[in-house]
Amino acid sequence: MDFPHSPSNPDNHAVVVTRVSDLQWHAVEDDRVVGRGDAARRPDGRLFISIDAWHGAVFDRIADAMLTELPAPLHAVADEADQDSMSAWERAGFSAARREWGYTVPTDPQRTGLGAVRPPSGVTIVPAGEADEGPLRALDGVVRAEVEAAAGWRTMPAEVLPRPAGVTLLDPSKYAVARHVDRYVGLIRVAPLPRQPRIGLIAVRGDSHRRGIARALLAHALGSMHRSGKASAWAEVDESNAAATALFEGIGARRAGSTVEFVRR
Helix, strand or coil: CCCCCCCCCCCCCEEEEEEECEEEEEEECCCCEECCCCEEECCCCCCCEEEECCCCCCCHHHHHHHHCCCCCCCEEEEEECCHHHHHHHHHHHCCEEEEEEEEEEECCCCCCCCCCCCCCCCCEEECCCCCCCCHHHHHHHHHHHHHCCCCHHHHHCCCCCCCCCHHHCCCCHHEEEEHHHHHEEEEEECCCCCCCCEEEEEEEEECCCCHHHHHHHHHHHHHHHHCCCCCEEEEECCCCHHHHHHHHHHHEEEEEEEEEEEECC
């Protein structure tokens, strides 16, 4: 959001906000679109809105229209370094609900200290793209149910992608898994983005915690990235997740930003 460069007059009442589809609004001034609002329902059911406007006053007009026409609660996200955006959501009646730390994660085992890490006894790592889809989907269902019964899945950073209703595992080829005997007990998802791969999720079944499986999965994934020439990866961690914070900071990951989730009830 870049309010200071707007050519619009914040007091110009010629700005008209119109709902152009079920989930999209346009602000028009002198036949120009000077702002857009979008809404999207995430797989966990929460309704998120985003607004791209040329001026703070246009943002406020779009927000007013969307808040009038959409059911509460509504959610939004903002880069914490973008004070214009943070203030705009607060003006619209949103309150900060949680924060995610963004980490730059080194892949070099000499820096992470993961070069000598091996899976615990009886556990093997199945590389990305080689896991059996049925057991992988079953594991995904188990860990999601366990997270939801505890902290809640809303606290788990995850790629937000369009997907069919009820489908939580969109692309099995992105997952490496930990297998103990004849069942899958842990998984890691990596989006192989060209500039910097993104670690979207690490999860281990509750009955397999505290065995070093998450660390072994991370060592495997980062080692694979390093061998392919990637110097670093990106990961997000909810600030309340002490275990994940300790895992990443313990291998030399560096905080490189933060995102705030807002809610209006």
